Amino acid sequence: MKKLRTALIGCGRISASYAFAFPRLSDISEFVCAIDIEEDRAKAFAAPFGAAYGTCLEDLLDKDIDAVHLCLPHYLHAPMAIRAMEAGMHVLTEKPVAVTLQDADKMKAASEKTGKKLGVIFQTRYEASVQQLRKMIRDGAFGRIISARSILTWSRPYSYYEGCDWKGTWDKEGGGVLIDQAIHSIDRIRYMLGSDVEWIEGSIHNHYHDRIHVEDTAEAAICFKNGCLYSLYATNSYAADAPIFLEFQGEKGRCGLKQDVGFYELDGTYEEIQPVPAPGNKDIPDYWGMGHYAQLRDFYLSLCNNTPVSIDVTEGRKTLEIVKGIYYSSLCGRRITLPFEDTGYTDLNVASVPSPPSSAL
Known part of the structure; x- marks a missing residue:
């Protein structure tokens, strides 16, 4: 070949x-x-x-x-x-x-x-724990999934934005903590659940970063078409990059992720799914995971075999639509249903995110 x-x-x-x-x-x-x-x-x-x-x-x-x-x-x-x-x-x-x-x-x-x-x-879709829990959810191990949640509390001090003309901007980055950091949590919830979104009610804020114009904190309630209610919280104003937490609550049990360690609880038994060991690389933060290798191989094989790309532009757009829907809901001050028209609201973003106090990170 x-x-x-x-x-x-x-x-x-x-x-x-x-x-x-x-x-x-x-x-x-x-x-x-x-x-x-x-x-x-x-x-x-x-x-x-x-x-x-x-x-x-x-x-x-x-x-x-x-x-x-x-x-x-x-x-x-x-x-x-x-x-x-x-x-x-x-x-x-x-x-x-x-x-x-x-x-x-x-x-x-x-x-x-x-x-x-x-x-x-x-x-992060390619982590072993994500794949196993997704299969268990799809196979009905936890019954109907009633609700889900994700919590991201990371640190992005001003040094993260200094010397960069695109981060912390609406026109070049497209937003803040949601589109840059929490997007992976949103994508995993959607991917593991296997359902599209019906409505979104969200709120974005800039509490601490007075030198950037995008949100540093966001929360949202998201209803999927299968009836699952998803609660999201994300901030990059914490003192450290704490482990990401995702959880699904079903009729028969619960499961989730603490960073890349999976867990599930069924019939009173609690089990963990440890990540597949990978060679250390000091240039790759733990929260990035080791999934790039797996996704690149998957993509290359789709080219060699002329098969569909697993995470294609349509998949990427669905996750982006949730992010943009949270922004749009916050700006409108109301619940929105998907799909929605987001044409021209970038200018509103700049005007609508409240200015934070002068105290700096």
């Missing part, structure tokens, strides 16, 4: 997960080129692989690339994905799929027009 020729655009912090995965995928792929607007950063990423490097997408056009990975600021996902597909490359982009639902729709249209596959990274 001919190996896939792959490239990476964006050699920032998240690229450490790709540096870990690429050597372990050498049986089906060959990493060919790294791209970053900072040439030294691209050169440093490419060096261990003996790969080429450059500063723009055009530097890939003469290298016969099969698939490109996008690790870029959120607002660049849509234009870069569309350009890459039009240039003949399959695309796997980091989350979120885009900043707006309209951009996600344009990406889907480009994928269909060019015949190129488009995937979205939600690597």
Whole structure:
């Protein structure tokens, strides 16, 4: 089998997960080129692989690339994905799929027009505990799932935003704690539950970060079409990155995740599902998990076998729609039903998020 020729655009912090995965995928792929607007950063990423490097997408056009990975600021996902597909490359982009639902729709249209596959990274779906609990939920082990909850309390001090012109902005990041950090919790709840959303009632706030314009705290009540009520709380104003907590309560028992350790309780018996051990890498935070490798392999196999991409643009859009729905509900001050029209509300976001007190993190 001919190996896939792959490239990476964006050699920032998240690229450490790709540096870990690429050597372990050498049986089906060959990493060919790294791209970053900072040439030294691209050169440093490419060096261990003996790969080429450059500063723009055009530097890939003469290298016969099969698939490109996008690790870029959120607002660049849509234009870069569309350009890459039009240039003949399959695309796997980091989350979120885009900043707006309209951009996600344009990406889907480009994928269909060019015949190129488009995937979205939600690597936490690939954790062993997520897969096992999802199967148990789908098999009815816990009976009907009545409710779910997720709690994220992380720390994003001002140093996280300094020197970056896109984080903490509505137009380039698309929001704050919801679209950047809590989106993985939202995606896992939706994926494990296996149902679309009926309505959302949410509220966003900026309590502590007076140098950014997006939310640092959010809460929402979300009703899925199967009747499950999902309660969400997320803040990046805590003093540390505490373990994420997800839980499903069913008629016969409960299950969930404490970071990447799964648990379930049935008939009075409590069991834990330990994560699959993986080699340590100091450049990969624990809360990222080791799912990038598994999702990249899955994506590559879909290209080799011409099968559907597991987490495609449609899947990415569904999770984005929940995030944007929370924003829209907060701005409207009411419960909204899905689907909804979100055209033009970015400007309202900027005006509507209350200014925090001057006390700084």
